[in-house]
Amino acid sequence: MDSTSEFLGIPMIDLLSMFAGVVAFMVLVAVYQTALVSKPMIGRVKNLQDRRDALKAGLVRSTKRKSQINKVDGVGHLRALAEKLKLLQTEQTKKLTLGLQQAGYRSKDALVIYQVARLVMPLVMGLVGILLFYGMGVLAEYETFHPIMAAGLVFLGLKMPDIFVSNAKQKRTAAIRKGLPDALDLLVVCAEAGLTLDSALNRVAKELGRATPELGDEFSLASIELGFLPERRQALLNLSDRVDLPALRGVVTTLVQSERYGTPLATSLRVLSAEFRNERLMQAEEKAARLPATLTIPLILFILPTLFVVLLGPAACKVVDDFIVKN
Secondary structure, three states: OOOOOEEOOEEHHHHHHHHHHHHHHHHHHHHHHHHHOOOHHHHHHHHHHHHHHHHHOOOOOOHHHHHHHHHHHOOHHHHHHHHHOOOOOOOOHHHHHHHHHHOOOOOOOHHHHHHHHHHHHHHHHHHHHHHHHHHOOOOHHHHHHHHHHHHHHHHHHHHHHHHHHHHHHHHHHHHHHHHHHHHHHHHHHHHHOOOOHHHHHHHHHHHOOOOOHHHHHHHHHHHHHHHHOOOHHHHHHHHHHHOOOHHHHHHHHHHHHHHHHOOOHHHHHHHHHHHHHHHHHHHHHHHHHHHHHHOHHHHHHHHHHHHHHHHHHHHHHHHHHHHHHHO
16 A cells, blocks of 8 residues: 555555554553552442442432543543433433343433443444545455445444343353352351341451452342331342342242241242252253263364374384385
8 A cells, every 4th residue: 555645635654544543542540550550449338339329329329420521531421422312311311221231331321321322332433444445445346245244344333232231241240150158158147147137248248259259249238228228128129139049039039028027038048059059050960961961072173182192103103114115
């Protein structure tokens, strides 16, 4: 590609320089965040404290403080754009908010950022496709397929926010599933020690803060809501809504029944803990049983050819040498 060529009146060397500058800036921002954010629990504690303050205030913050926050954090412009385009008034807003909460994004600005990203990312990816295929001449030998590739990039931009949220949700759910049996054991110990449900959840959250911070966050928030919401049952139901995990919904059902009928909490939790541990053991045995079938293809492709070379190689070399000597 000639360095003197232009795209939209801008020399290609200038476009490449700007692109390199943007990439370098993003790398610096990533390094800055990685180097300075050394205590992720601080952010989680701050979010939980904000949630506690919101519950104390009746789940509604003053308009003055809201406007100050929007001026400071810079999300106010995105919120204004989303409200102008009516992105926050659809029927799916509640469902999207629940999905973001299940992925671990409980901030009130998460929905605004998500909706704006769904609107902007297709345009950004479309501009990237135009710049790559028609401006920089990437894959010039496949010029016929450039419109299809550009449309593919637009579709990818449309699905990128959903893929990101879905991936975060799956990772968070897997981490909670892994730490749930240990959390139930700790809940049993706390219940037998005479602690109330909210105190037991708070204690378990502190103990699991390092091993399973996701489950610790959820238990901490449930403990806070148990102390401030007028209905304790609603706090437990909120916990089951925030985590898309059938096992945790079973725990919440048990806790609700214990709160309603006064059944012994420790006995019910002990039975659930034993069931979850048996289920985890069965899953491990199932994975171990699938291991021979999983290793068949790597065995055929990588191990058996090497084994044949080691075993048959000397014999083949001897046969070739004897054949050469006889001739």
